[in-house]
Amino acid sequence: YIDNIDIYKDRIKMFHVKDAEFNPTGRQGVYSGYQSWVDRAGRFRSLGDGQVGQPAVCLTCETPERLDVPVEGIRTPHRDVAIDAALDPSGQLTGTVKETFSGPTASYIRSVLRQRTEETARRKFIEARLAEYVPGANISDYSFVDADDSDAPITISIAFVRPEWAKSTNGALRIETPLFREPLGSAYGSLAERSSALMIGYARASTARMTVTLPAGAQAKLLSRSGALSLDSPFGDYDRSATITDGVLTVEAALTQPIQRVPASEYPAFRDWSRSVEYSSILALEIASPE
DSSP states (O other), rough: OHHHHHHHHHTSSSOOOOOBBBSTTOOSSSOOOOOOGGGGGGGGOOTTTTOOOOOEEOOSSOOOOOEEEESOOOOOEEEEEEEEEEOOOOOOOEEEEEEEEETTHHHHHHHHHOOOOOOHHHHHHHHHHHHTTTTOEEEEEEEESSTOOOSSOEEEEEEEEESSSSSSETTEEEEEEEEEOOTTHHOOOSSSSSSSSSEEOOOOEEEEEEEEEEEEEETEEEEEEOEEEEEEBTTTTEEEEEETTTEEEEEEEEEOOEEEEEEEGGGGHHHHHHHHHHHHEEEEEEEEOOO
16 A cells, blocks of 8 residues: 555545555556456455454655554444243234344444434334344334444334234144244355355344243143254354243344355355254244133
8 A cells, every 4th residue: 555655646635445455566456457356456355354453554654654553342243132022812922122233233223224214214114123023013112222322232122013923723823933033044055066165244143032921821832943952063153942931932042153254165064054044943833722
């Protein structure tokens, strides 16, 4: 960068340094004209973007020098979901979803809200958030916590009602729905094999918990996987559990997937892991009415 400034200083009025670029000479631009992809200077989406001290060039110094501006801490993206609900004997689910976002994800949510100042637009956004966890639910009310504090996590709280969340079948209530789905298989694991490496440029970090108070005296049985499931791998860690204790259904899930480059030789193992994570999201439950 310093070489580029020294060469073109008479023409430069203002410039912006991309931390993901790699310029071998001061004369080679980021897009490098018509050179082949492997010979171009640009290296966007390189590993570690935004996770290191950002470089700066001192223009007021007598001799230009490179400085690394220290960071106070890495702001990693994270989403925490807490659902507290109750199921009545008719199969209707009533409860509250609380989504808390931190780091870059919180900044993204705030930008979405700034673009949707009208009530109709915001309500559509909230409906989309709710549908991710309880498809078909109706919004009773919603609110935000710390929406205007750019340094704090932001929480979206949604009160909802979902008629027929549990369907009546042969005298029993039956539930079969995806819950806390992580679409890793759909996003990255659709191919049988790859001839080139897979770049995952988006880190995922989330925790989720849902508690459902079942109808009093009802006998419930999990038809999907019960107990704990752990899918830890070199590509990321995933844990999920589903239990019924004292008339309360509890489902918990946690995922950590870093930015990474998956070599073609390791893609089959990654594909199997990503599909297992996604397919584990199905919740199936049967509730017999008390005699």
